[in-house]
Structure formats: C-alpha cells, structure tokens
Amino acid sequence: MNHKIINGNLLIFDGEKFKTEKKDLYIKDGIIAAIGEYAGEDTKWEVTDAKDRLIMPGLINAHTHVYMTLLRNYADDVDFSEWLFNRVSPVEDRLPVEAAYWANLLGFAEMFRTGTTSYVDMHMYKCMSAKAARDAGIRAFIGRGLVGNDLFEDGLRRYEEAMAERKEYESSRIKIILSPHAPYSCSEKLYRQVAEEAEKHGLLKQTHLSEGITEVENVLKETGKTPVKWLYDIGWLNEKTILAHCVQMRDDDIGLLADSGASVVTNPASNAKLGNGFAPAVEMQKKGVNLCIGTDGTSSNNTLNMFREMGILSLIHKGIQKDSTAMPAQSVIAAATVNGAKALGMKDELGEIKEGAQADLIFIDLKSPSLFPNNNIISSLCYSANGSEVESVMVEGKFVMKNREFLTIDYERVCWEVEKITEKYL
Amino acid sequence: MNHKIINGNLLIFDGEKFKTEKKDLYIKDGIIAAIGEYAGEDTKWEVTDAKDRLIMPGLINAHTHVYMTLLRNYADDVDFSEWLFNRVSPVEDRLPVEAAYWANLLGFAEMFRTGTTSYVDMHMYKCMSAKAARDAGIRAFIGRGLVGNDLFEDGLRRYEEAMAERKEYESSRIKIILSPHAPYSCSEKLYRQVAEEAEKHGLLKQTHLSEGITEVENVLKETGKTPVKWLYDIGWLNEKTILAHCVQMRDDDIGLLADSGASVVTNPASNAKLGNGFAPAVEMQKKGVNLCIGTDGTSSNNTLNMFREMGILSLIHKGIQKDSTAMPAQSVIAAATVNGAKALGMKDELGEIKEGAQADLIFIDLKSPSLFPNNNIISSLCYSANGSEVESVMVEGKFVMKNREFLTIDYERVCWEVEKITEKYL
Numbered sequence: 001m002n003h004k005i006i007n008g009n010l011l012i013f014d015g016e017k018f019k020t021e022k023k024d025l026y027i028k029d030g031i032i033a034a035i036g037e038y039a040g041e042d043t044k045w046e047v048t049d050a051k052d053r054l055i056m057p058g059l060i061n062a063h064t065h066v067y068m069t070l071l072r073n074y075a076d077d078v079d080f081s082e083w084l085f086n087r088v089s090p091v092e093d094r095l096p097v098e099a100a101y102w103a104n105l106l107g108f109a110e111m112f113r114t115g116t117t118s119y120v121d122m123h124m125y126k127c128m129s130a131k132a133a134r135d136a137g138i139r140a141f142i143g144r145g146l147v148g149n150d151l152f153e154d155g156l157r158r159y160e161e162a163m164a165e166r167k168e169y170e171s172s173r174i175k176i177i178l179s180p181h182a183p184y185s186c187s188e189k190l191y192r193q194v195a196e197e198a199e200k201h202g203l204l205k206q207t208h209l210s211e212g213i214t215e216v217e218n219v220l221k222e223t224g225k226t227p228v229k230w231l232y233d234i235g236w237l238n239e240k241t242i243l244a245h246c247v248q249m250r251d252d253d254i255g256l257l258a259d260s261g262a263s264v265v266t267n268p269a270s271n272a273k274l275g276n277g278f279a280p281a282v283e284m285q286k287k288g289v290n291l292c293i294g295t296d297g298t299s300s301n302n303t304l305n306m307f308r309e310m311g312i313l314s315l316i317h318k319g320i321q322k323d324s325t326a327m328p329a330q331s332v333i334a335a336a337t338v339n340g341a342k343a344l345g346m347k348d349e350l351g352e353i354k355e356g357a358q359a360d361l362i363f364i365d366l367k368s369p370s371l372f373p374n375n376n377i378i379s380s381l382c383y384s385a386n387g388s389e390v391e392s393v394m395v396e397g398k399f400v401m402k403n404r405e406f407l408t409i410d411y412e413r414v415c416w417e418v419e420k421i422t423e424k425y426l
Numbered sequence: 427m428n429h430k431i432i433n434g435n436l437l438i439f440d441g442e443k444f445k446t447e448k449k450d451l452y453i454k455d456g457i458i459a460a461i462g463e464y465a466g467e468d469t470k471w472e473v474t475d476a477k478d479r480l481i482m483p484g485l486i487n488a489h490t491h492v493y494m495t496l497l498r499n500y501a502d503d504v505d506f507s508e509w510l511f512n513r514v515s516p517v518e519d520r521l522p523v524e525a526a527y528w529a530n531l532l533g534f535a536e537m538f539r540t541g542t543t544s545y546v547d548m549h550m551y552k553c554m555s556a557k558a559a560r561d562a563g564i565r566a567f568i569g570r571g572l573v574g575n576d577l578f579e580d581g582l583r584r585y586e587e588a589m590a591e592r593k594e595y596e597s598s599r600i601k602i603i604l605s606p607h608a609p610y611s612c613s614e615k616l617y618r619q620v621a622e623e624a625e626k627h628g629l630l631k632q633t634h635l636s637e638g639i640t641e642v643e644n645v646l647k648e649t650g651k652t653p654v655k656w657l658y659d660i661g662w663l664n665e666k667t668i669l670a671h672c673v674q675m676r677d678d679d680i681g682l683l684a685d686s687g688a689s690v691v692t693n694p695a696s697n698a699k700l701g702n703g704f705a706p707a708v709e710m711q712k713k714g715v716n717l718c719i720g721t722d723g724t725s726s727n728n729t730l731n732m733f734r735e736m737g738i739l740s741l742i743h744k745g746i747q748k749d750s751t752a753m754p755a756q757s758v759i760a761a762a763t764v765n766g767a768k769a770l771g772m773k774d775e776l777g778e779i780k781e782g783a784q785a786d787l788i789f790i791d792l793k794s795p796s797l798f799p800n801n802n803i804i805s806s807l808c809y810s811a812n813g814s815e816v817e818s819v820m821v822e823g824k825f826v827m828k829n830r831e832f833l834t835i836d837y838e839r840v841c842w843e844v845e846k847i848t849e850k851y852l
Contacts, residue, residue, distance in 0.1 A: 071801065072798070072799060073805035073809060074802065076755060076809060077754040078751065079751060080750060083750065106799075110795035110796050113795050271745065273809065275744055275747070275749045276748070277748050301810075302805065302809040303809065303810045305812055311738075315695055316741075318698050319697065319701075321701070322701050322702070324699060324700050325504065325701075328503035330503075367841055369837070372532060373496065373841075373848045375497065375498055375852065376499040380499050383499060384729045386734055386813050386814060387812050411795070415793055415798055419799060422799045
C-alpha cells in the first residue's frame with residue numbers, strides 16, 4: 001500500500017540540526033518517495049490526516065536484549081553479582097526456547113508504544129528473536145551472544161545458531177550481526193575469529209565493552225591494556241563495530257574509539273541502575289565518537305522506552321557537567337536516529353525523513369498533555385515526552401501500530417502466553 | 427457517591443514497606459471506609475471492577491509551579507541566567523493574570539494522566555491557582571511567591587494576595603501556605619515575619635533553598651553562614667517547613683535539616699537540567715531527613731510527570747553511589763506518597779491506602795506493555811512506569827479521570843485558550 005500523509009509536521013534533519021516543516025509526505029513501496037510535491041508516476045494513495053501530529057523517524061534502540069522482557073523487574077535493588085549469577089542466569093538456563101518468542105513480542109509491543117522501529121539485539125535463544133521480529137514487522141539487527149575460546153570449537157553451537165538464523169530469516173528488515181558477549185566471556189582468539197567471519201560475510205559486529213570496573217581491571221591485569229586498547233590492537237574496532245556501554249574509560253580509550261570509527265552505544269539507565277556509574281558521553285561526543293543510545297534489557301533498566309532513555313541521557317550529563325547547555329536536545333535526538341543509522345551502515349536509508357529513505361516513521365500527538373503548548377517541539381521530544389505520545393508507527397511503509405492499536409501483535413495472546421511461562425519457570 | 431472497588435490489587439504500606447493485597451475497597455463520603463470487609467451501615471455503592479489494576483495512593487508532587495506549564499520548553503539548553511532573566515521573567519511579567527488559570531488546568535491534565543493527586547505550588551498570579559484547583563478537583567497546597575524586605579511594606583501586595591486566595595478558596599482540598607521565594611529574593615526580616623504569620627494562622631511554609639552555588643556563596647559572604655544554617659538559626663526550620671531543592675549542602679547542613687524536622691523536596695530533573703547538579707538525597711535519607719519528590723515547573727524539567735521523576739531519582743543516585751541497591755524502589759515510592767503526606771502534616775489522611783484516609787487514589791493498568799509481566803509491581807512503579815499506565819484518578823472519593831477521560835477538565839477548551847495566550851504573549 002502506498003501512503004500520502006497530509007497536514008503533518010515533519011521532523012527534518014538538515015545535516016546538522018533538526019527542524020520541523022509542514023509538508024505532505026509520499027510513501028511508495030516502503031520508501032519515502034517525496035516530501036512536499038510528488039512528481040512521479042501516479043498511483044493509488046492511502047491518505048492519512050496527520051493534523052496536530054509530528055512525524056519523525058522511528059527511534060533506533062542501538063543496544064538491547066528484548067528476550068529479557070520476560071524478566072522485567074525480576075531482580076532489582078540487589079548487587080550485580082547476585083543479579084547476574086543467582087537471579088537472571090539460572091532462569092535463562094531453564095527457560096524453553098519458545099519462551100523467547102513471546103518475550104520478544106511483548107518487548108516489541110512496548111517498543112512500538114514508545115516509538116522504536118529499529119533495534120540492535122544480543123540474544124540467547126536460537127532463531128526466536130528473528131522469528132518474532134519477522135512476525136511483528138519491526139526492523140531488527142540480531143546477534144546471537146557468542147562466548148568461549150574458539151568460535152569453531154566450544155563456541156561453535158552458538159555460531160551455528162547465528163548462521164541458521166541468518167539463513168532462515170534475513171530480509172530487508174532483518175539483519176544478522178555477530179555478537180561476542182564481552183571480554184570476560186570471550187577469548188582474544190574468538191574476537192579475532194569473529195572479526196574475520198564478519199569481514200568475510202559483510203556483517204556488523206557488536207560487543208559489550210568496559211561496562212564495569214571489575215572487567216576493566218581484569219583485562220588490565222591479564223593483558224596490560226584496557227579492554228578498548230586490547231580490541232583496538234587486534235584490529236577489532238572499525239566502522240562496522242558497535243560497542244555497548246563503554247562506561248569505564250581510562251587512559252586514551254576515548255581517543256582510540258574516535259580514531260577507530262567504531263560506534264558507542266550509551267545505556268544511561270542500565271549503567272546507573274546496576275551501579276556501574278555514568279559513561280563519559282559528553283567527552284566521547286567532543287572527541288568525535290559516533291554516540292548512539294540503547295536501553296539494554298528490561299531486567300537492567302527496566303523498560304525499552306527510548307524517550308525515557310533520551311531524557312535521562314540529557315539530564316544526567318547536564319547534572320554531571322553542571323552545565324544546562326550540555327547534551328542538548330538536538331544531539332540527543334540525533335543519537336537516537338541519525339547516529340544509530342550510521343552505526344548500522346544505513347545512513348542514507350534510516351534515521352531521517354528524506355527522499356529515498358525507508359519509511360520507518362512514528363506519529364506523535366502534539367496535543368498530548370505532556371507536550372502542550374508546543375513552544376519547542378525539539379525540546380519536548382527530549383525533556384517532556386514519556387513515550388505515550390506516540391500514536392502510530394510505520395516500518396518499511398507498513399503501519400504496525402495505528403491509533404495505539406497493534407496491527408501485527410495479538411497483545412492479549414502475548415500476555416496470556418507470557419503469564420503461563422512466568423508462572424511455570426520464574 | 428460512595429464507591430466499592432472490587433477485584434483490584436491494593437498497594438498497602440505496612441509502616442516500613444509497600445506490598446500488594448487483593449482486597450475490596452469501600453469509599454464513603456470521600457474517605458476510605460473499609461478494606462476487605464465493610465461492617466458499617468449499609469449504603470448504595472457505585473461498583474468499579476479493578477481486575478488487572480493496581481490501586482495506589484495518588485502521588486504527591488511536593489514542589490512545583492503549575493502556572494509555568496504555559497512556558498513548557500520555552501527556554502531550553504541555555505544557561506541559568508539567560509533562562510531566568512532574559513527568557514522566563516519577561517514573559518511572566520507581561521502575561522495577564524487569567525493566563526495562569528488555563529496554564530494550571532493544562533498542568534492538572536498532565537498531572538492526572540501521570541497519577542498526581544496532590545501538589546505543593548509556588549505561584550505568581552492572584553487566586554488563579556486556587557480557582558483552577560477548585561474547578562479541576564485536585565488537592566492543592568498553594569503559596570503565592572513572597573519577595574522583599576518587609577512582608578508588610580514592599581512585600582504587602584503579594585501577602586495580601588495570598589490571604590485573599592485563602593479567604594476565597596480554602597477548603598478541605600485546597601490549603602494556602604506561605605512561600606517566601608528564596609534567600610536571594612527575601613530578607614531575614616521577611617523570613618522572620620513569615621514564620622510569625624505562619625505560626626499565628628497555623629499555616630505551612632515553603633521556600634526554595636540552596637538550589638545553586640551562587641546563592642550559597644552569596645549568603646555565606648553576607649552572613650558567614652550557609653542558607654540552611656542561616657534559616658536554622660532564625661528558627662525558621664521545623665516540622666511545618668518544606669524546603670525545595672537543597673542541592674548545595676555544605677558543612678553540617680544535612681544534620682541541621684534532620685535535627686529541625688523540616689521536610690526536603692528533591693527535584694532531580696530540574697536540578698540536573700538547569701546545571702545545578704545532584705542533591706545529596708541518599709545522605710539526607712541516611713541522616714533521617716524526610717525526603718519528598720517534586721518536579722519543579724515545566725520550564726525547568728520539563729514535565730509534571732512524577733513517575734518519570736521517581737525513576738530519575740533512583741537511577742541518578744544508584745549511579746552516583748555506584749551501588750545498585752541505593753535509593754531502592756521502596757524508598758522512592760515512600761518519598762512520593764507517605765513522606766509527602768508527612769510534610770503536609772497529613773500523615774493520617776494522605777499518602778496511604780488505609781481506613782480513615784482520604785480516597786485520593788490512582789488506578790494503574792497492570793497489563794500495560796511497560797509493566798508486564800508483573801514480576802515485581804513495586805519495582806515496576808519506580809523503574810518501568812512512564813506514567814501512561816494510569817487509567818483512572820480519584821480525589822477525595824470523586825473520579826477526576828476515568829479510563830483516561832478527564833471528567834473535570836474540558837481539555838479541548840484548555841488547549842484552545844492556551845494556544846491563544848501563547849500566540850499573543852510568548
């Protein structure tokens with residue numbers, strides 16, 4: 001179906017800043033065909049009136065674990081090792097693979113409601129993430145978490161799962177990436193192997209890096225290098241690398257990150273909630289690192305709401321810097337849209353409303369009590385929105401939520417299935 | 427109308443912790459008449475089915491300026507003096523008094539949508555706050571901002587306005603309090619006069635205190651004391667005193683606050699956003715200060731959403747302390763309910779679901795995508811909720827919002843009036 005969206009306010013990025021323009025929007029075959037006037041071949045348009053609505057690029061959640069939605073608030077206000085080893089991991093081990101399918105759909109429901117159209121995932125259960133993403137119509141960048149000493153020996157099963165997921169589910173919307181878990185669960189050899197495989201197959205790679213102090217101290221002790229320097233020296237960091245967290249930056253870590261062209265995903269709520277502290281996001285931006293935003297999983301955040309994450313990111317850094325002009329709304333919105341697209345190697349196709357880009361769009365009700373009056377829409381998106389202002393969501397030119405009704409997810413059924421699973425396994 | 431609420435989960439405070447209980451709730455003449463079984467005189471009940479709903483005490487926003495909703499996002503990402511002197515103040519000066527009426531109603535709409543039933547206000551426009559609160563049915567503690575050297579000379583007009591508001595609007599729901607603005611706009615004499623008047627009339631008093639570094643340094647230079655010590659020494663701090671901000675704590679400030687019995691309202695989003703930093707809320711709680719939560723006004727936050735504020739409070743302090751167990755959900759919810767009630771001198775009547783208390787209640791949809799599965803409802807309220815899960819709101823036994831429809835506010839009209847005002851004066 002081709003769409004003509006009339007009377008809306010479009011959030012346009014001019015290469016440096018976002019601004020709003022009141023123009024019509026034409027969407028053909030999933031692509032933004034024209035802004036303002038359409039001069040192409042005539043076609044049948046489905047017309048949507050977007051009066052009092054802001055239409056903006058769907059948000060890109062650049063680091064999360066959607067299957068964990070099942071464990072939302074399962075282990076809070078406890079210390080990190082209790083959280084991971086005694087609470088979360090034992091449950092993950094006993095959950096059946098199918099549980100992850102329903103958990104993913106539940107997560108997508110929250111993501112649509114709060115304006116996310118793309119996400120970068122690290123998961124644990126064979127094919128379930130991709131299957132759920134396919135069914136829900138979300139744009140997904142999915143990595144099976146890899147661990148071990150050798151990708152083709154003790155790590156082989158997981159790598160095969162990743163490749164099976166790729167074979168069965170990869171599409172224009174679903175891309176498989178390679179995701180070694182972290183320096184404390186993967187050897188240097190495995191990281192090197194992953195880099196080679198990624199290069200060979202043209203895949204993005206993602207890993208957790210420098211999240212907690214213990215990790216950094218252990219890598220320093222073993223290698224004499226920070227985790228960033230260690231990966232930099234083996235050539236792992238480049239423009240096809242996405243690094244989650246990067247909280248504990250030492251020495252010239254930030255300079256190395258900037259130099260490498262790798263993207264960093266800051267997860268301010270998760271890092272604060274687990275007691276890991278605050279990532280030096282302002283310093284990273286100053287040195288030219290491509291900064292993106294992620295929510296992490298719901299058992300360490302505990303929500304997949306990117307609007308909440310944007311607000312928290314800005315507030316935390318204004319507070320730390322004691323500077324009301326630090327981490328302004330403009331740069332936060334860029335981090336959640338254009339920077340995410342750049343990290344995914346899709347800067348011409350995602351994160352912006354422009355001709356030729358994918359029609360991944362969210363429609364925001366400007367008359368919401370949390371946004372009105374609209375004195376400054378850019379500010380409102382960062383400082384006032386709670387995510388509930390998102391009324392409709394489109395991915396690749398297809399509505400997946402319209403007037404807050406899910407069109408691709410049977411939400412009642414999802415709740416019923418999730419309840420059965422939590423009763424049995426949690 | 428008397429209400430019987432069935433099938434709901436009640437959030438009950440046992441004196442130390444919150445827990446949920448599945449019990450019926452009986453509300454008679456605006457008061458919680460019974461929990462579980464009703465043994466009183468028979469009456470006609472309006473029955474509400476609260477299946478899959480959590481019923482909790484309405485949140486208490488202990489410091490805000492609701493009239494500022496008109497200026498939401500009017501001046502962001504600029505420094506504090508530009509914000510106050512060149513942007514906000516000139517507009518406040520030229521706005522007509524009536525503007526504040528519509529601004530307040532707009533603010534109440536956002537507050538109801540996000541679960542606030544009581545608030546403590548400092549305002550600028552004669553009687554408009556109380557009039558709007560009366561019409562909307564919210565519970566209000568309203569103080570005309572007082573400034574000057576002498577309450578009965580240069581401060582007289584404002585004090586008379588406060589007293590006029592009291593005479594015309596005070597009721598079981600609306601209480602007038604005395605609100606000298608801040609140490610940098612009020613003399614010691616005025617603070618002393620306010621304390622005497624408050625004592626004479628049995629009123630609560632509220633002021634901004636130690637919000638920014640400049641204020642603290644100036645008071646130190648002029649008096650040799652911190653703002654806290656200065657007010658402590660003139661006997662201004664006691665159990666009927668509510669202090670907003672208290673970010674810049676020096677010397678033994680926190681000890682004096684604890685010793686005095688005054689309540690402190692922390693405004694984490696505002697303090698961060700304006701670059702004032704983070705209040706030492708964890709240390710205050712440890713020393714026994716009664717800690718409450720406020721959003722401040724929407725031009726320094728920029729929302730009146732107490733759920734967002736609760737989440738930010740917890741995350742910021744876990745991050746600062748590098749301790750995932752710091753500022754746990756239980757203490758955050760207490761700060762937004764029972765501690766607020768204590769600050770208001772109404773601990774037997776507000777902030778808790780218990781027999782004899784006011785029926786100020788909010789109904790939360792537990793099947794919201796942001797809360798499901800309900801592995802830990804207490805955690806969800808602090809870490810997962812964005813405020814949009816609030817479905818219905820009751821104040822003094824009367825629904826003011828039901829199924830997200832406002833029953834006391836003509837929201838379309840409010841938007842129309844606000845738009846007219848912003849077009850003309852902003």
